[in-house]
Amino acid sequence: MTPQEILDILKTKFGEAIVESKQDVQQPWICITPDKTKEICLFLRDEASLQFDYLSCLSGMDYGNGNFGVVYHLFSMVHKHKIVIKTFCAKDNLQVHSVSSVWGTANWHEREAFDLFGIIFDEHPDLRRILLPDDWEGNPLRKDYKVQEFYHGMRVPE
Amino acid sequence: MLQPPTLPTNYTVKPGQIKTSTGKTLRTEEMIINMGPQHPSTHGVLRLEIVVDGEIIVDCIPHIGYLHRCFEKHCEHMTNYQQVIPYADRMDYCSAMTNEWAFALAMERMLKIEVPERVEYIRVIMAELQRIASHLIAIGTFGIDSGAFTPFLYAFIDREKILDLFEMTCGARLLYNYIWIGGVSHDLPPKFIEQAKDFIKYFRPRIKMMNDLLSYNEIFVKRTANVGVLPREVAINYAVSGPQLRGSGVNWDLRRDDPYSIYHKLQWEPQIGKGEMGTVGDCWDRHIVRMREMEQSLNIIEQALDSLPEGNVKAAIPKRIRPDKDAEIYVRTEASRGELGFYIVSDGTASPFRVKARGPAFVNLSVLPEIAKGAMIADLVLIAGSIDIVLGEVDR
Numbered sequence: 001m002t003p004q005e006i007l008d009i010l011k012t013k014f015g016e017a018i019v020e021s022k023q024d025v026q027q028p029w030i031c032i033t034p035d036k037t038k039e040i041c042l043f044l045r046d047e048a049s050l051q052f053d054y055l056s057c058l059s060g061m062d063y064g065n066g067n068f069g070v071v072y073h074l075f076s077m078v079h080k081h082k083i084v085i086k087t088f089c090a091k092d093n094l095q096v097h098s099v100s101s102v103w104g105t106a107n108w109h110e111r112e113a114f115d116l117f118g119i120i121f122d123e124h125p126d127l128r129r130i131l132l133p134d135d136w137e138g139n140p141l142r143k144d145y146k147v148q149e150f151y152h153g154m155r156v157p158e
Numbered sequence: 159m160l161q162p163p164t165l166p167t168n169y170t171v172k173p174g175q176i177k178t179s180t181g182k183t184l185r186t187e188e189m190i191i192n193m194g195p196q197h198p199s200t201h202g203v204l205r206l207e208i209v210v211d212g213e214i215i216v217d218c219i220p221h222i223g224y225l226h227r228c229f230e231k232h233c234e235h236m237t238n239y240q241q242v243i244p245y246a247d248r249m250d251y252c253s254a255m256t257n258e259w260a261f262a263l264a265m266e267r268m269l270k271i272e273v274p275e276r277v278e279y280i281r282v283i284m285a286e287l288q289r290i291a292s293h294l295i296a297i298g299t300f301g302i303d304s305g306a307f308t309p310f311l312y313a314f315i316d317r318e319k320i321l322d323l324f325e326m327t328c329g330a331r332l333l334y335n336y337i338w339i340g341g342v343s344h345d346l347p348p349k350f351i352e353q354a355k356d357f358i359k360y361f362r363p364r365i366k367m368m369n370d371l372l373s374y375n376e377i378f379v380k381r382t383a384n385v386g387v388l389p390r391e392v393a394i395n396y397a398v399s400g401p402q403l404r405g406s407g408v409n410w411d412l413r414r415d416d417p418y419s420i421y422h423k424l425q426w427e428p429q430i431g432k433g434e435m436g437t438v439g440d441c442w443d444r445h446i447v448r449m450r451e452m453e454q455s456l457n458i459i460e461q462a463l464d465s466l467p468e469g470n471v472k473a474a475i476p477k478r479i480r481p482d483k484d485a486e487i488y489v490r491t492e493a494s495r496g497e498l499g500f501y502i503v504s505d506g507t508a509s510p511f512r513v514k515a516r517g518p519a520f521v522n523l524s525v526l527p528e529i530a531k532g533a534m535i536a537d538l539v540l541i542a543g544s545i546d547i548v549l550g551e552v553d554r
Contacts, residue, residue: 059512
């Protein structure tokens, strides 16, 4: 199935929740609203003609100027097609609905995005830092990140 | 075929069930124990927090990040695109060639660079040699985890010969910086083809010897069959990849199913676990998939060596890399441990705006709590060994 057909199916099913899409790029993507991610991903996984059973990668993004996002790279092992789903959120409301109940692999990826970007995933079963120590300050992959001066009395190198 | 061992059906002892000879009831409770980060069988600095009920694991919580070296931050802040390659080397240090290749491939697709055919062949040869070297470590250390020390030494003797081949090509034995964006750093040295063919001739009987010594050894089979079963649906739901996914009986290999480079021109078969010694997706299946993949890799190398074309390996290396503004790409390759993907976003400058590395070991490890629940403590070591994690890639 081509990305355009997938977009058409999603538009008829969800309407308003599909914000925008870009089809004339190397890897076409569809943008959805952050509060509907779980609903739409569940549909993408279970609909017989789509069957996106494999969440390949989930990446947090900081686009600068307070714009954040999450990018999902989905593949179907059954139909062998792929799609990129994006969702955008602003710095003052960094809330995205978790998809870890849809794909188990999202659990750790979402924890990583929480750790490095500070994106909050609603209804995530275990939202803790994963790569950094629990008492680290700030989210290092943010574009406006400043490294803390001391950590437990040790000077942190620039 | 061996019979599966009979396990006691009632694992949990409820509080108040155990009575002493005088009729007093004993209090029992769950216990939390800590394994790692300094533990020989966690293959690096991995800490597992285990909740046990007697010998049975009730819950297992992995704690990672002890080896975090800010790969993604370095990519954004301190490097040009070309300078990412040595950092990518250091992610999965047991399989550096495949890491470099994944990043180079992603950039080539983004910049639409056509790589000379000789380069593609050299890369396939290097990646498959690397796959054998990496699988040898996995198999050797898995042998140690199960109590067999000798196969580890044999595996390292053979790995050494592959490292010699790498050394004569690019001078390095572990972290190569060999595969560059658009080409490779050196052409093959004059005697490489001869020596590689000698290695193939030498290594085929060694695989058989390793199978006799380890894979079909009765103690080893009893230790690994029916242990740590990962069902097919769980594996796909957790996006497990590589030998671990194929061990669960899923016929999926990115070299065939999302083809890149020249793999479509070569004859080889993905190997899947069939549950020959126990259940599909147990530790033995994951082990035997690696053993059989090494033979397939030898086939690939043999074909590639025979049809190696001539050409200039540095012809397509770009001097200046400036991708389009807002160009982005996700490229996935079949590394030794599974799907290694890079998601790269450009902002039009000489260094990446965002690089996300989707490491196979990171994702494969995330399924560990699912497999470990209900297993014995002694089996946890085996299960972690059969996943074949490299903490450098888990933590990045």
